Amino acid sequence: MHEASVALSLIEVVCEVLEEHGAQRAISLTVRLGEWASVVPEALEAAFPACAQGTPLEGAALHIQRVPGVGECPTHGPIPLNVLRGLRCPECGQPTPRLLQGDELELEELELA
Amino acid sequence: MTTTPRIVTVRQNILKANDHTAAENRQTFEAAGVRAINLVSSPGAGKTALLECTLRNLSAQVRMAVAVGDLATENDAARLRQWGAQAEQIVTGTICHLDAAMVQNVLEKFSLNDLDVLFLENVGNLVCPSSFDLGEAARAVLISTTEGEDKPLKYPTIFNTADVVVITKMDIAEAVGFDLALCRENIDRACPGVPILELSSRQGTGLDKWFAFVRRQMEVAR
Numbered sequence: 001m002h003e004a005s006v007a008l009s010l011i012e013v014v015c016e017v018l019e020e021h022g023a024q025r026a027i028s029l030t031v032r033l034g035e036w037a038s039v040v041p042e043a044l045e046a047a048f049p050a051c052a053q054g055t056p057l058e059g060a061a062l063h064i065q066r067v068p069g070v071g072e073c074p075t076h077g078p079i080p081l082n083v084l085r086g087l088r089c090p091e092c093g094q095p096t097p098r099l100l101q102g103d104e105l106e107l108e109e110l111e112l113a
Numbered sequence: 114m115t116t117t118p119r120i121v122t123v124r125q126n127i128l129k130a131n132d133h134t135a136a137e138n139r140q141t142f143e144a145a146g147v148r149a150i151n152l153v154s155s156p157g158a159g160k161t162a163l164l165e166c167t168l169r170n171l172s173a174q175v176r177m178a179v180a181v182g183d184l185a186t187e188n189d190a191a192r193l194r195q196w197g198a199q200a201e202q203i204v205t206g207t208i209c210h211l212d213a214a215m216v217q218n219v220l221e222k223f224s225l226n227d228l229d230v231l232f233l234e235n236v237g238n239l240v241c242p243s244s245f246d247l248g249e250a251a252r253a254v255l256i257s258t259t260e261g262e263d264k265p266l267k268y269p270t271i272f273n274t275a276d277v278v279v280i281t282k283m284d285i286a287e288a289v290g291f292d293l294a295l296c297r298e299n300i301d302r303a304c305p306g307v308p309i310l311e312l313s314s315r316q317g318t319g320l321d322k323w324f325a326f327v328r329r330q331m332e333v334a335r
Contacts, residue, residue: 002210002241010127017123027118031127038243038270086266086302087273095305103270105127105244112119 003043006105007051013107018056023112028061034104035083036069069102131245134213138220138248145225148330149233151211151247153271154255155264156237159281161189162314163255163323164232168196171324175331176227180219181234182211189234199223210241213248229331239264243271251276251330256300258282258291265296265303272303277310277326284313 014026033039041064048062069081073089073096081087087096126132142149152160164179171177178199181189185204193200201222203215216233223231233249235242254275256264259282265272272278278300286293293311300309310326312319 002208002244005208005210005212005241006127006244009130012130013123013125013127017121017125021119021121023119036270036273038240083269084266086269086299087305088302095301097305099273107123107125107127110121110123112121 003039004047004051006039006044007047010048010107011051011055011057014057014110015055017107017110018112021112023056025056025113026060026110027113028063028111029057029107030063030065030109032065032067032104032106032108034067034069034102036081036099036102037105039105041066065108067101067104070100071096072098072100128244131213134217135246135248138213138217139250141217141220141225142231142248142250145228147225147228147231148251148333149231149247149249150327150330151233151235151242151249151252152255153235153239153242153252153275154237154257154281155239155260158237158255158257158260159314160234160237160255161192163279163281163312164193164234165196166314166317166320167232167324167327168193168198170320171327172197175327176229177232177327178223178228178230179232179234180216180223181232182215182236184209184236205236209236209238210245211235211247212245216247230327239268239271243268243274250333253277253279253326255279255281256296258286258296259289262292262296262299265299269303272300272307275304275307277308278304279323280309280311282313282315283311283319284316 052058070078071081073079076091079089154160179193180201182203187202190200190202201219203219310322
């Protein structure tokens with residue numbers, strides 16, 4: 001349940017970008033959220049409006065893009081990884097220690113007013 | 114004044130402020146020759162008990178101190194101070210994890226140059242601490258035999274970031290029907306190749322490998 005902390009950090013990052021662009025307010029923002037990032041999208045959606053009150057993001061629409069996990073199997077190359085099955089190739093069961101994608105917690109895009 | 118909405122592509126890590134502070138902490142530790150070990154587990158897995166054992170047995174060889182996070186109370190710090198080590202409590206209030214800034218704020222209470230190892234005992238929680246780098250040199254994830262062998266699969270992110278996994282409360286493994294082989298397999302699924310240690314702080318068994326891990330940290334620091 002650290003989504004409120006994540007929402008506050010997100011607002012901080014957005015405010016920096018607004019300042020860089022000389023913008024007063026954000027209308028909408030898109031966040032890329034990996035399935036392996038340990039952040040629950042519903043909880044982030046719930047926390048965001050409350051954390052945004054009184055900031056330049058008040059009333060802004062939050063869009064969340066889920067990023068599925070992809071690992072690298074020594075035999076099968078890039079393969080999809082299901083969080084519930086662990087870091088093993090779904091084809092052959094070999095360990096795939098490195099995550100090619102799926103741990104994202106990124107501010108992707110911002111619509112400025 | 115422009116009034117047309119503009120879309121800007123940002124692509125920035127949301128937790129970059131934490132990562133930045135964590136990098137500062139890491140520099141501070143490196144400059145002082147201290148290895149910071151972040152201890153993470155669910156509540157009651159035995160982080161404090163393991164640290165008590167470690168302080169009791171290793172203090173002649175390794176100069177250690179602890180910063181311990183909890184939502185409330187100073188109980189854990191008081192428990193750890195009994196063993197003669199400096200222990201500072203970080204009371205996080207309603208926050209369910211330590212972040213790099215909380216650690217940075219408490220560092221001034223320590224004389225880092227006089228330490229080899231600083232333990233950062235995280236808030237008991239297997240979810241949130243995984244997102245927050247504290248600037249540690251190593252992350253130790255604890256799982257007790259009472260928790261169920263599938264925990265590494267249920268909380269893959271935290272196990273995936275572990276440098277070592279410690280299975281605690283081995284003295285009651287049999288009584289609670291703990292399947293060690295299955296647990297080890299699940300840990301390896303979440304973090305292929307990670308070293309796994311089994312011990313009992315209460316019985317004092319299996320501690321040697323953990324002590325060796327801690328001593329190795331000190332050797333790296335020097």
